[in-house]
Amino acid sequence: MRCRSCRDARGEIVLDLGEQPPWGHMPAAGTPLPDPVSPLRMWLCAACGLAQLETDADAFAEPLGVESREVAEQGDRAVEHLAGEGLVRPGRTVVEFDSPHGETWLSRLTGRGMEALRPDGRAAGRADLVVDLYGLLHEPDQDSALRRRVELLAPGGTLVLQLLTLGTVLRDGQWYDLRHGHYAYWSLPALDAALRRHGLGLHRARRYPMAGGTLVVTARAxxxxxxxxxxxxxxxxxxxxxxxxxxxxxxxxxDGARDLRDWLEDERAAGRTVAGYGAASRAVPLVCRAGLRADLLAAVGDASPGKQGLRMPGTDVPIVAPADLAALRPDRVVLFLPGLAAEMRAALPEIEHAGGRWVVLDPAPRVLEPESSLATG
Ligand SMILES: [Zn+2]
Structure with missing residues (x-):
């Protein structure tokens, strides 16, 4: 192992999730197991402090989500702030490395009069603004990827990086953010050092609430x-x-994911049917790490039609439409996405009407009593 950024060989494994399937590849329900798996480990470089993926596994194309309201609002706010700093102006040029997850700010930037250049090909020029939305973390070779972005800067130009910082991951215990195909887990101290190696200085980091703490970082010479x-x-x-x-x-x-398994075994022993909601990327390592099968978790509901009829990677748990989830009349529905309880109660009232209960991961499972019983004490 050599550091993907500074090439040093000193370092150690700080997080080992064992063998995990590719999180972006959901097979059709009924596809026989096992799914291909490979080791998923985070290695920390002792020289430059970059936390990174230890191995290159086959990365599947990630499923493109639609731009959620949260992502759209994040784009609006970030571009507004950049404009407030004078970095977004008519006639200035921009190169965007857009996100394999689907995010792009390009229409927001050209809508303010900026001229978009292509990041590759002959038409590429050097730009006043080089924007990267989660593109960098998908690059196995972080050093050459960062160099490519810096080389596209016009004199006096600014590099803008949007990233989920390791500080947020560590503060909130978001171990499930370690994923095949996500090669770098930048923290501000490590990024500061890497930018300096490439001749830039970290100028400003602004924190946004998306995903528990998203950073937009600007840097220039x-x-x-x-x-x-x-x-x-x-x-x-x-x-x-x-x-x-x-x-x-x-x-x-x-390792606390095992608590979820213990809880599910107790529920099964008590004769209760448990389902989940939210076939999000973060649910994949949780379900795998906890070793869940359909006998413990009957199904996972998800509103996106592209996921319905598939199954969770590495296990036989099917992904179903919300209406089909309700039709199972589950006694418990575990929410795999935080902060969705109120929205889901409103969207699927039939769960509680049938006597079911929503469960949040806190991180231990916590059963929510219905609103009405809370109101009456
Ligand atoms: Zn390093």
């Missing part, structure tokens, strides 16, 4: 962090984002 950004870098250092011992807490959180 000769810049130094402003006071707020310095504070964010210090916060991440205090969290221990480059410290193998502190990052080891993610392993502890991951």
């Amino acid at each position: 000769g810049a130094a962090p402003d006071d707020d950004t310095r504070r964010l870098v210090d916060e991440e250092n205090e969290l221990g984002v480059t410290d193998p011992v502190r990052l080891g807490r993610l392993q502890h959180s991951a």
Whole structure:
């Protein structure tokens, strides 16, 4: 193993999720098991502090989601802030490395009069703004990927990176964000050092609420962090984002997935039917890590038609439409997406009407009592 960024060979595994299937590939329901699996481990470079994927596994094309309201609002806010800093102006040029997840800011930027250049090909030029929306983390070779982005900057140009920082992952115990095909888990201290190696200075990091804490980072030659950004870098250092011992807490959180399995076994012993909701990417390693099969988790409901009729990777749990989930009359429905309880209660009232209960992962399973009984105490 050599660091994907600084090429140093010193480092250690800080999170080991064992053998995991590719999270982006959901087979048709009924496709026989086993699915192909490969080791999923996070390695921390002792030299530059970049947490990264240890192995290159076959990465499947990730399913493109539609731009959710949260993602759209994030794009609007971030572009508004960049415009407020004078970085988005008519006549200026932009190159965007858009996201394999589907996010793009291009129409927002050209809508404000910027001229879009292509990131590759002969028509490519150097741009005043080089924007990367989760593109970087999909690159196995982080050093050459960052160099490519820096080389596209016109003199005085600004690099803009949107990323989920390792600080958020560590603070919230989001071990399930370790995924095949996501090669780099940047923290601000590691990114600051890498940018300097490429001749840029970290200028500003702004935190947004999306996914628990999304950062939009700007960097350019000769810049130094402003006071707020310095504070964010210090916060991440205090969290221990480059410290193998502190990052080891993610392993502890991951091992807690077994608690979900124990709880499901108790529910089954009590004669209750349990289903899940939200076939999101983060649910895949959770279901696999907990070793769940359809005898413990009857089905996972999901509103996106593209996922219905498929099954969760690595297990025989089918993905069904919300109406089919309700038709199972589950006694418990585990929410795999945080913050959705109110929305799901409103969208699927038949679950509680039939005596079922929603369950949130907190991270231990917690059964929600119906609103009406809360209101009456
Ligand atoms: Zn390194």
